Amino acid sequence: MKRLPIPEDVTGEEIDKDVRQELLSLPKTLAEDVARNLVMVARLIDEDPEGAYGYSRVALRLASRVAAVREAAGFAAYATQKYSEALGEFRAARRMTGNTELWPVMADCERGLGRPEKALDMAGEPEVHKLDKAGQVEMRLVAAGARRDLGQTEAAIVTLQSPELASNSVQPWTARLRYAYADALLEAGREDEAREWFAKAVESDKDGSTDASDRLAELDGVEFTDALGDEEEPGFETGDEDAEAGGREAADVTPTASAGTDAALDESTDEDLVEVEDVVETAGADHLADADDAVIGEDAPDSGDASGDASGDTSADDGSASADPDGDPDGDSGIDAPGTDNSRNHMDH
Numbered sequence: 163m164k165r166l167p168i169p170e171d172v173t174g175e176e177i178d179k180d181v182r183q184e185l186l187s188l189p190k191t192l193a194e195d196v197a198r199n200l201v202m203v204a205r206l207i208d209e210d211p212e213g214a215y216g217y218s219r220v221a222l223r224l225a226s227r228v229a230a231v232r233e234a235a236g237f238a239a240y241a242t243q244k245y246s247e248a249l250g251e252f253r254a255a256r257r258m259t260g261n262t263e264l265w266p267v268m269a270d271c272e273r274g275l276g277r278p279e280k281a282l283d284m285a286g287e288p289e290v291h292k293l294d295k296a297g298q299v300e301m302r303l304v305a306a307g308a309r310r311d312l313g314q315t316e317a318a319i320v321t322l323q324s325p326e327l328a329s330n331s332v333q334p335w336t337a338r339l340r341y342a343y344a345d346a347l348l349e350a351g352r353e354d355e356a357r358e359w360f361a362k363a364v365e366s367d368k369d370g371s372t373d374a375s376d377r378l379a380e381l382d383g384v385e386f387t388d389a390l391g392d393e394e395e396p397g398f399e400t401g402d403e404d405a406e407a408g409g410r411e412a413a414d415v416t417p418t419a420s421a422g423t424d425a426a427l428d429e430s431t432d433e434d435l436v437e438v439e440d441v442v443e444t445a446g447a448d449h450l451a452d453a454d455d456a457v458i459g460e461d462a463p464d465s466g467d468a469s470g471d472a473s474g475d476t477s478a479d480d481g482s483a484s485a486d487p488d489g490d491p492d493g494d495s496g497i498d499a500p501g502t503d504n505s506r507n508h509m510d511h
Contacts, residue, residue: 174198181230211241229258245274266300278308337367
């Protein structure tokens with residue numbers, strides 16, 4: 163097995179104590195090796211997702227029967243938009259642990275695979291009620307994103323309206339929730355309201371997790387210029403200062419969404435990998451109608467219906483898409499990558 167270089171200062175002791183506890187089932191030397199690779203995944207996943215993915219594959223080949231390793235591999239695949247692979251790893255981790263904390267990101271993978279209807283089905287499942295507050299907010303963000311994937315912008319706005327959105331207290335999810343709401347309002351043509359909520363997002367975004375300040379400046383007509391300007395080339399005579407300033411290009415402050423493409427599961431994975439079971443079944447006609455519930459889980463209309471329901475009606479439709487029974491989702495999709503507008507783009511490690 164090809165190993166990747168790991169800096170000497172990485173000892174493996176940096177990992178979470180719960181993960182370290184899981185690794186106790188392995189021989190000591192192997193556990194240390196796996197731990198060091200997991201540390202590298204956490205270090206690189208935001209700045210170098212492909213690099214993190216490489217270390218996750220090494221850890222996976224060393225200890226595929228450890229749930230924490232499967233989860234880390236899932237997040238690394240998710241960060242590189244390999245949504246089919248990510249979904250498989252998340253399902254495996256969930257089967258091993260029995261918990262539901264990965265439910266929102268699993269639904270987001272369905273979005274990435276071009277199945278927003280399935281994501282909406284999952285938003286109405288009983289598992290949502292087992293999530294903590296942060297997980298429920300994430301599920302709401304995913305459901306709203308699925309509505310927008312279907313062209314149902316007004317329904318997405320209603321989905322995001324919640325006690326968490328209205329609260330004046332600032333929580334880890336507050337900035338992203340406000341940002342998603344502002345972005346949906348802007349898409350619906352409600353510019354004044356969008357500006358108000360972008361401003362609120364800026365107030366709560368202390369660590370710069372969103373580009374709300376840039377979006378707000380764009381709405382206010384603020385144009386950013388290069389403070390240094392272009393270097394004057396020899397023999398080139400410049401005009402007056404005003405003309406020079408006018409020639410500078412404004413910085414692009416509008417965020418762009420990446421395509422939600424993914425690769426199929428790597429069939430060459432070692433035989434010791436645990437076979438992923440498809441634990442997500444097509445949801446029935448369920449919904450979350452109360453705005454005080456964690457998610458407005460409106461079930462999607464028939465695939466041919468892309469119109470939004472501004473009233474936020476959450477009635478189910480028996481025609482919703484479902485996941486492939488054998489746990490091997492279909493091919494690529496051209497929709498926006500999950501997390502680019504209103505879902506988890508970076509995971510907490």
